[in-house]
């Protein structure tokens with residue numbers, strides 16, 4: 001089954017509708033455009049890839065979606081138990097609660113997403129505690145299970161991430177983010193800055209977890225191989241705007257916009 005078919009299945013299986021609806025999102029830094037007029041829907045179980053050259057607005061967009069940056073324009077409607085809610089207009093404490101319970105954010109640099117002074121098990125366990133878990137044995141058991149799922153040996157549970165390799169740190173960051181079963185996962189260049197062989201292993205692992213957990217993901221990357229492997233759908237950004245979007249295979253195999261054609265033929269340095 002291709003990546004695209006997974007999301008179609010999720011939709012056909014009677015999911016209630018879009019998980020996220022983004023309308024006219026924009027962010028400026030003074031006179032400079034971070035992103036502008038971005039609109040799209042994300043369906044449950046769908047992986048959306050965002051690609052574009054450096055400075056095209058990928059991280060700005062992701063930060064606005066995840067509530068790390070306040071957009072100047074537009075709405076980000078997220079499906080909650082109370083129906084679709086605009087997370088931009090939401091009070092800060094409520095948005096923080098959503099970020100803790102429903103969302104996860106995997107940073108490019110593991111140190112931004114881990115607590116380096118806390119053990120590997122603690123890094124995973126404290127996320128469970130943040131959503132209400134209190135039983136020490138159950139928390140440690142879940143942490144151990146997740147370390148194994150991301151291929152970190154059980155006897156490293158009490159080691160700090162600073163003693164881990166870059167690839168291990170990134171796998172630990174993924175465990176910390178996925179242990180609570182988030183409904184929406186944001187990833188900003190999760191394989192960036194790693195050696196090619198380490199990237200391949202991480203990508204394999206991510207692909208397995210995405211499929212197994214049916215995760216809804218928005219992933220930013222400059223690496224078309226990453227989106228080819230992971231993303232059902234692709235959005236191409238240039239100068240803060242979306243210039244093309246569609247099913248990943250369609251966009252990569254038959255790009256319509258001149259800029260996407262350059263990206264795909266690797267003429268642009270991304």
Ligand SMILES: Nc1ncnc2c1ncn2[C@@H]1O[C@H](COP(=O)(O)OP(=O)(O)OP(=O)(O)O)[C@@H](O)[C@H]1O
Nearest residue numbers: 029032033034053054055056057058059060061222
């Ligand atoms: N904190 C900031 N202050 C001022 N301008 C910013 C800031 N962050 C981003 N920008 C500008 O906004 C635009 C989009 O930047 P952004 O970091 O979102 O791009 P990107 O696609 O993530 O790039 P990269 O691939 O290099 O990470 C660029 O012109 C950038 O210079």
Ligand SMILES: [Mg+2]
Nearest residue numbers: 058059060188
């Ligand atoms: Mg970026």
